[in-house]
Amino acid sequence: MAITYHCKKTSAALEHPYMLSFGTVHTFDSVMTYLLDDDRLIGVGESTALPGYSKETQDDIYQWSSDFLELHAEKLPDQMHNIICKQSTPGFLQASLLSAIESAIMHSDIFAMNEIAVPIIGLVTQRAYSMLQAEIESLVSRYNTLKMKIGMDVFFDAQRVRMVQMLVPEQTKIRLDANQAFTYNQIEEFLYWIDPDQIQYIEQPLPIDQWDEMAKLNAAFPQFNFMLDESISSIDDIDRAADMNCCHYIKLKLFKCGSVSRTIDLARHAHERGLKVILGNGVQNIIGALYEAYIYHQLLNLGIDVTATESIGPLKLRVQPESLFQLNGATLVLNPKQILVHEYHHSQLLQPEFAGSDQRARFVL
Numbered sequence: 336m337a338i339t340y341h342c343k344k345t346s347a348a349l350e351h352p353y354m355l356s357f358g359t360v361h362t363f364d365s366v367m368t369y370l371l372d373d374d375r376l377i378g379v380g381e382s383t384a385l386p387g388y389s390k391e392t393q394d395d396i397y398q399w400s401s402d403f404l405e406l407h408a409e410k411l412p413d414q415m416h417n418i419i420c421k422q423s424t425p426g427f428l429q430a431s432l433l434s435a436i437e438s439a440i441m442h443s444d445i446f447a448m449n450e451i452a453v454p455i456i457g458l459v460t461q462r463a464y465s466m467l468q469a470e471i472e473s474l475v476s477r478y479n480t481l482k483m484k485i486g487m488d489v490f491f492d493a494q495r496v497r498m499v500q501m502l503v504p505e506q507t508k509i510r511l512d513a514n515q516a517f518t519y520n521q522i523e524e525f526l527y528w529i530d531p532d533q534i535q536y537i538e539q540p541l542p543i544d545q546w547d548e549m550a551k552l553n554a555a556f557p558q559f560n561f562m563l564d565e566s567i568s569s570i571d572d573i574d575r576a577a578d579m580n581c582c583h584y585i586k587l588k589l590f591k592c593g594s595v596s597r598t599i600d601l602a603r604h605a606h607e608r609g610l611k612v613i614l615g616n617g618v619q620n621i622i623g624a625l626y627e628a629y630i631y632h633q634l635l636n637l638g639i640d641v642t643a644t645e646s647i648g649p650l651k652l653r654v655q656p657e658s659l660f661q662l663n664g665a666t667l668v669l670n671p672k673q674i675l676v677h678e679y680h681h682s683q684l685l686q687p688e689f690a691g692s693d694q695r696a697r698f699v700l
Contacts, residue, residue, distance in 0.1 A: 341369040341682055342400045344393055347620055348653045356486030356516035357387035364393040365620055368435040369682040376679040378439030381622040382431035382590050391427040399428040412436045426593030433594040434626055445629055446675045452668045453628045454643045459483045471502040478665045480508045480643040486516025493528035500533055512538040515565055519548045526556050536560040536584050549581040562586055570604050577608040588616040589627050598630050606639045615645030621659055624649050625669050
C-alpha cells in the first residue's frame with residue numbers, strides 16, 4: 336500500500352464580482368493537492384491563481400505540481416519538502432503541493448482542533464455614493480478595520496475615501512490598497528486630497544520594482560504609513576524594504592510565500608527588522624484561509640502581533656457551507672475537523688494520479 340497524490344483544478348464562483356485595479360475576479364481558480372494514506376486523507380493544499388497580482392496561472396500551478404509529482408512520486412513527503420525548499424520556484428507554483436505536504440507533517444496540529452478563530456477586516460465594495468452610506472453602516476456594526484481598493488481614478492478614489500472617513504466612527508481603521516496602480520505623481524496627488532486620520536496604511540501604491548520611488552514617497556509623507564505587498568516575496572525583499580526605509584508594513588500571504596513554514600520565517604525576519612506584518616489573502620478558498628489562521632496563531636505565540644487578518648476569501652464565495660466556518664462579529668471561526676471531512680469527500684471523487692512511497696508509517700498521525 337502506498338501514499339497517493341491527487342492534483343485537481345477547481346473553480347469556485349463568487350457571490351459578487353471582486354473588483355481590483357488590474358481586473359475583476361468572478362471565480363477563484365485553484366489547484367488542490369491531496370495526500371492519502373490508503374483511503375485516509377493526511378494532507379491537503381491549495382494555491383489560487385491571481386494573474387495580474389502574480390504571473391502564475393492556474394494551468395501553470397497544475398503543470399508544475401504534476402511534473403514534480405511525476406518525477407518524485409516515490410519519495411516520502413518530507414523528502415519532497417526538502418527538495419522543493421531548495422528550489423527558487425515562485426510561491427504560487429509551490430503552495431498547493433508544499434502546503435499539502437506540510438499539512439501531512441503537521442496533521443495533528445491543524446486538523447485535531449475543533450475550531451480556530453481569527454480577527455478579520457470588513458471590505459468596502461460599493462463604488463456608488465448612493466450605496467456607500469448603507470454599506471458603511473452595516474460594516475461598522477461588525478468590524479473595527481475596513482479595507483478599500485483604490486487605483487481606478489485619483490479624484491474619484493480620494494472623494495470616496497473622504498466620504499468613508501466621514502461615515503465611520505473615530506476608532507475605525509481604514510486600509511487602502513492600490514495594487515500597484517498609481518504612478519508617483521498620481522499617488523502624490525491622491526495623498527494631498529485625503530486626510531491621514533484613521534488611515535492605517537496605503538498598500539502597494541507603486542509598481543513592484545519602484546524601490547527608490549517608495550523610499551522617496553515614505554520620506555515625503557511621514558503622516559501616512561505605507562505597506563509593500565507584491566514587492567515582498569523573499570528575505571532579500573524584506574531587507575531591501577527595511578534598509579531603504581520604503582515602508583512601515585509588509586503583507587504576507589501563504590500562496591506568495593509558498594508554505595506555512597516559509598510564511599512564518601518571513602514574518603519573523605520582518606519583525607526582527609522592525610517592520611510590522613499584516614497577514615492574509617482575500618483570493619483563496621477554505622484551505623488557504625485555514626492555514627493562514629494557523630499561521631496567525633503561531634505568530635502570536637512568537638510575540639508578533641499581526642492585528643486583523645485579511646483571510647476573507649471564503650466570505651466572497653457564492654456557496655458558503657456553515658459547517659466549515661462561521662462569522663462571529665469581526666471574527667472568522669473555522670472548523671478544521673469538518674473541513675478535513677469536506678476535503679476528504681472531494682479527494683474521493685478522483686482516481687490516484689501518482690502513487691508514492693510505501694514507507695508511510697511515519698505519516699500515520
